[in-house]
Amino acid sequence: MKPLYPKILPNATHFIEVSEQHQIYVESSGNPAGIPVIYCHGGPGAGASSDFRRYFNPEIYHIILFDQRGCGRSLPSPSVEGVDMVSMIADMEKIRQFFTVDKWLVTGGSWGTTLSLAYGQSYPQHCLGFILRGVFLATQVEYDWLYRANGVAKFFPEYYQDFLLPLNEQQKRDPLSAYYQLVTSDNEVAAIAACKAWYLYEDRMSSIEHQADSKQEVDDPHIAHCLAMQSAHFFYHNSFMAEGQLLDNIHRINHLPAFILHGRYDMICQLDIAYQLANAWPTAQLQILPVAGHSGFERQTIDAFCQAADKMAEFIGNH
Structure with a gap:
C-alpha cells in the first residue's frame, strides 16, 4: 500500500477577491515549476484538508488547494449568497489566471468530482486530465439515494432516523427541502441543530475503515455549518445544473485522460454512477476499490489516489 506523501x-497562501462579497482562500505547495494540479474538496462546503497536499509528489507537482466560496477559510463563511455552480467555475478560472497556469490537472473527491467535471466541461482547453475519487454527478437519483427513505436509509436506518429528528411529520415527506429551509433560516438555534444532524448523518456513513458509529457530536461546528448549509443550498437547487448535464456534456472532455477511483462500499456516492461515467468516457480508467467506502483517507483509497497521481505525472511528462 502506497501511503500519503509526507x-x-x-x-x-492568498485571498483572491472573486466578487464584491467573496474572497476565496487559496494555497500553493510543492514545486512551483512542477505540473500544476488543483484539488477540489467535497461537501459542498467541507473545505480543504492539509492532507490533500499529500496525494501528490511535492517534487513533481505544483499543488493548489482552495476553500470554495462561502466555506472554510474563505470570506464570508458560511455563506450561500452569490454561491452557485457558475460562480464556482469562475472562481477556479480566476485561480488558474492568478497562478498564470496554462493547463492543469484537475482533481477532486465526492462533490469535488462534480465541480471538477463542471469546470473541465467549461474550460477543456485548460485541462491536462482528471483524477476523480467518489463520483457524484448531481442527479435526482443521487439526491433521492441520500435523503429519501428508500435509499441509503435501508442500510443505515438508525442514522436516518437521527437525520429526521429535527423535522416534523410534514417536513419528513421532503427532507431535502425541509433541511434547506432550516439551515438557511433566521432561527439560529434550529439552524445549528439541523447543521449538526446533517453533518453527523454523512460522517457516520462515510467510512468502513474509520467507524463513527458512536459519534454524537461534531468535531468542528464551523465545518458542520458550512457543509450543511452549502450542501442543502446546492442540492435543493439541483446544483444549478440541468438534470444529467455532466454525462450529457462528457464529449467536451472525453479526449482527455482520467482516473476514476471508487470504493465498492461507498454509501454516499453510488458505484453505478461512476460506472456510467467511465462507460461514457473512452479515455477514462475506472478502478473499483474492493474494500473501501467513501472517505478519501482509507488505505486503499490513499494508495489508489497517490498511484494515480504518479501515473498521471508520468503520462503528462511523456506527452
Whole structure:
C-alpha cells in the first residue's frame, strides 16, 4: 500500500477577491515549476484538508488547494449568497489566471468530482486530465439515494432516523427541502441543530475503515455549518445544473485522460454512477476499490489516489 506523501507546509497562501462579497482562500505547495494540479474538496462546503497536499509528489507537482466560496477559510463563511455552480467555475478560472497556469490537472473527491467535471466541461482547453475519487454527478437519483427513505436509509436506518429528528411529520415527506429551509433560516438555534444532524448523518456513513458509529457530536461546528448549509443550498437547487448535464456534456472532455477511483462500499456516492461515467468516457480508467467506502483517507483509497497521481505525472511528462 502506497501511503500519503509526507506532510508539507504551503509555500504561500492568498485571498483572491472573486466578487464584491467573496474572497476565496487559496494555497500553493510543492514545486512551483512542477505540473500544476488543483484539488477540489467535497461537501459542498467541507473545505480543504492539509492532507490533500499529500496525494501528490511535492517534487513533481505544483499543488493548489482552495476553500470554495462561502466555506472554510474563505470570506464570508458560511455563506450561500452569490454561491452557485457558475460562480464556482469562475472562481477556479480566476485561480488558474492568478497562478498564470496554462493547463492543469484537475482533481477532486465526492462533490469535488462534480465541480471538477463542471469546470473541465467549461474550460477543456485548460485541462491536462482528471483524477476523480467518489463520483457524484448531481442527479435526482443521487439526491433521492441520500435523503429519501428508500435509499441509503435501508442500510443505515438508525442514522436516518437521527437525520429526521429535527423535522416534523410534514417536513419528513421532503427532507431535502425541509433541511434547506432550516439551515438557511433566521432561527439560529434550529439552524445549528439541523447543521449538526446533517453533518453527523454523512460522517457516520462515510467510512468502513474509520467507524463513527458512536459519534454524537461534531468535531468542528464551523465545518458542520458550512457543509450543511452549502450542501442543502446546492442540492435543493439541483446544483444549478440541468438534470444529467455532466454525462450529457462528457464529449467536451472525453479526449482527455482520467482516473476514476471508487470504493465498492461507498454509501454516499453510488458505484453505478461512476460506472456510467467511465462507460461514457473512452479515455477514462475506472478502478473499483474492493474494500473501501467513501472517505478519501482509507488505505486503499490513499494508495489508489497517490498511484494515480504518479501515473498521471508520468503520462503528462511523456506527452
